[in-house]
Amino acid sequence: MEAKGTLKVKTGFAEMFKGGVIMDVTTPEQAEIAEEAGAVAVMALERVPADIRAQGGVARMADPKKIKEIMAAVSIPVMAKVRIGHFAEAMILEALGVDFIDESEVLTPADEEHHIDKWAFKVPFVNGARDLGEALRRIAEGAAMIRTKGEAGTGNVVEAVRHARRMWKQIRWLQSLRGDELPAAAKELGAPLDLVKWVHEHGKLPVVNFAAGGVATPADAALMMHLGMEGVFVGSGIFKSGDPKKRARAIVRAVTHYDDPEVLAEVSEDLGEPMVGINIDLIPEEERLAKRGW
């Protein structure tokens, strides 16, 4: 007997992305550029985060027609975003045959209390997290993959660095505790005790953990890999830059060869204009995307 949509099949699929780059695309042409550059998957979107930020309004799941066009254009896996808590959008994406769903704070949240019950789906989900407690809450809801939230659409890696460092600091802290101290730690993190115990024992998250939110250069990508992330999402950083083809290719190489400074120097050369960044201190608190979700 075969079993589909199991936890093993979902988390195992995320394992296959490791050491790779997942790129935001808004057209089939961009998807082809991403595949040609060596992306392991593309994220099909209506607008990249930088444009969502600039244009405002309610940001929703992309038009199914657009997602289907992107799925037809490339042979690599296709992901797409739904609003936090919007399980009807997720049902639509599953019916389309999308390979992975990102329940994303980049879109306008549909529910301020509840995230999607991801166990109810065969398709795997990735969720953003700012710290270990948030990551474990999402995993308890059925997320098969975690990414840092960072601060999407800024081209500024500082928040992704903060989230990655915080998560690892908390993992090391958990490892240092006695077994009888774990229930109190679970209370402090706001995370289920069984997952807290798992992390205490294994010293890592139980699912694959990627960097996201503000990665704009090959050096940014390499930095996140050194900080213990297992791969990288790049949103606005590629198609909002001067030479997307070259930059996409360079970021892919930087993730594979992140501990080889010679390769990093070679691929970082002459990439044209990067996306214009935003200083996060200048973004009002209420406009920060990382604050969405809990």
Next chain:
Amino acid sequence: MIGVLAVQGDFREHELVFQRMGVPIRRVRRAGDLAGVSGLVIPGGESTTIGKLAREYGVEEEARRRYQEGTLALWGTCAGAIWLAQEIEGYPDQPRLGVLDMSVARNAYGRQVESFETELAIDGFERPFHAVFIRAPVITRVGEGMRVIARYREDPVFVIGERAMVTTFHPELTSDPRVHRFFTDLVEREVPLKVG
């Protein structure tokens, strides 16, 4: 020494299985890393990405030379199986090693929601093996120098040659080391395995 191609994919999971068996491992990212390696594992991952990155830093060329010289055994899992196949249906230009006389069709079971796990009977294994298939390719043709030792429904999923093996499933995602042991035995053989 066993090498694991570490340009992209779940190479760490392969390493962990070998480490538990007490087998030393080297990560292979560039051609020079193949020196002293007698068996190379190509992990699961995205086959288009692995193909491009293995070509750029000379691994593909060096692995081909060493395999043809008879000093390197190969094992491809899923994406790795695609990399080893002579023919990839519908993608004639996809970068690959292409040394094994077989054809594969990518994502032939469908998209991710069609991925599955199942118990698999393998010739020569006493007990079934728990096999995880993720956006797996289907082996559509097997040449004369290759032997099929496991099938799922009608399709070959575990194929061996004299100095090579291919699995379209992921033994590195389960804690059962029997397929990894099968490979180290293949690598250590002084006389190539008799097949066909």
